[in-house]
Structure formats: structure tokens, C-alpha cells
Amino acid sequence: MSGRAGSDRVVIEIPARTEFVSFVRVVLTGAAEIEPGMDSERIEDLRVAVSEATTNAVEAHLNAGCEQRVRVEGSLADDEVVVAVRDEGPGFDPEDLPELPPPESPERLLYESGLGIPLMRVLADESEIRSGAGGTDVRLVVYSSGRRK
Amino acid sequence: MQAAIESRRRPPWTVLAVGGELDVVGAPALRQAVVAAVSAGGTRLILDLTGVDFIDSFGIGAVVGALKRVRQRDGELALVCPAPRVRRVFELCDLDRILTLHNSIDSVGAPGVGHSAEPGS
Numbered sequence: 001m002s003g004r005a006g007s008d009r010v011v012i013e014i015p016a017r018t019e020f021v022s023f024v025r026v027v028l029t030g031a032a033e034i035e036p037g038m039d040s041e042r043i044e045d046l047r048v049a050v051s052e053a054t055t056n057a058v059e060a061h062l063n064a065g066c067e068q069r070v071r072v073e074g075s076l077a078d079d080e081v082v083v084a085v086r087d088e089g090p091g092f093d094p095e096d097l098p099e100l101p102p103p104e105s106p107e108r109l110l111y112e113s114g115l116g117i118p119l120m121r122v123l124a125d126e127s128e129i130r131s132g133a134g135g136t137d138v139r140l141v142v143y144s145s146g147r148r149k
Numbered sequence: 150m151q152a153a154i155e156s157r158r159r160p161p162w163t164v165l166a167v168g169g170e171l172d173v174v175g176a177p178a179l180r181q182a183v184v185a186a187v188s189a190g191g192t193r194l195i196l197d198l199t200g201v202d203f204i205d206s207f208g209i210g211a212v213v214g215a216l217k218r219v220r221q222r223d224g225e226l227a228l229v230c231p232a233p234r235v236r237r238v239f240e241l242c243d244l245d246r247i248l249t250l251h252n253s254i255d256s257v258g259a260p261g262v263g264h265s266a267e268p269g270s
Contacts, residue, residue, distance in 0.1 A: 018173045044234045051205040103246045109217040115206035
């Protein structure tokens, strides 16, 4: 794990272990709380979105037997937080995710997973997933509440 | 952080009081507790999430799994979820359309009075 890499940037490298996901949440939301423009609701959105992206990255490494570290970078500004999560897993097609049935459908209860990426996309104001055989890059931007208005 | 789960009876309900974080690390403990409770006949289940500090899609998935398991046995699930930050995640996943999010365990009444909508209703 490395520490702060610049005046407005936090870089974390974690082992591919699920126990480290909460650590990433704590560090990035703690850093975002320093920014006066980020209110508590936006911090909570960031917390969940970061959790989803980091968990996916860790699981990609675990499933592939990859021993590389997962890299998470947060860039802080007055009106937004940008998070970049990089994994070295086998990649996936982000446009080829199963579509969940509506909640009222009996089939919906068959889907106990698969909510992470849709949730991440709803919570972040901007989201981008670039994935290929060499790994996956996720970029999330969470605006301050003032910028959203 | 592991989720802490305490099971108790509140007839006719079985209550699982959950604390901590329901994420990739904590959610499996909830799944195990639900399986144990339902296997022991506790098909009228209250998940009390008052002590939950954080929930993401893994925690949501564990709750969906609980709903599935109780319905497979003609049971019922009630959800106590007073914290706005936790409620919001359920709402974003549209699960408030099939689960009533109670503010306190005292507002959970008798089984069969609208704690969860039947699928397809």
C-alpha cells in the first residue's frame, strides 16, 4: 500500500483479498470528507460505488488466481471525486450483463447477485468501464451536491 | 468487517438482528443465519438491520436470498431498516416495491399484513 501521491490524489494498492475492500472505502470516503463540497449523501453514494468497483476488481483477481495488487486511485476536487479502479483480471464485456427481471417478477428472486454494476452506475454521476484480456479499468465520478443542482 | 448476527424469538416471528457491514465479507454470515433459521422452522422472519452501518449489492443479495427461502416455505419476511443510508440502497434497487421497509421492529405487526408483496401481484 502506498500513501498519498499528490496534493489532490490518493493512491491505494491492496492485496486481492476481500477483507481490504472496507479499507478502501474508509480511505476514499475519508479523503472525500475533507472536500467541503461533498455532503453526507454524496459521500454515501461514493462509499457504495467504490465498494462495488473494488469488490469486482478483487474478485476478478481471486477468480483468475492473479496475485497482483488491485490499484485504486481517488482524485479530489471541490466539486467532484474521481475514482479509478484497475484490475489485472481476465476482463468481461460490460455491455453483456444479464438484465434483471423487475422486482415484482417471481424470477427476480433467482438473482442474488448481478446488482453491483447497475448500482454503481446509478450512484455515480459518470461511469466508464473499459475491459479486455489485460484487465479492467473502472472510472467513476461523483459530483458534489452543489454541482448536481 | 464481519457482520454480527443475533437470533431471537418474537412469536410468531424469528428475529435476526444484524450489525456491522453487509458487504462481500459480511453478507455470507447473514446467508448462513437465514439458512439456519429457516431450516429450524423460522419461516416468518424479521431481518432487523438497525445495526447495519453499510450495505452494498452483496448485502442486498443476501436479503433477496432470505426472501426467496422463506417464500419457498410459504413464509414471510419483514425488514426493519431505519437508517436512510441503508434504505436508499434498497430503494435504488427497487426492492422497496416488494418489501416494506419498517422504521422499527415495533411497527412490524402480525404476519400477513403487507410486509412483502407477493411476486407477480
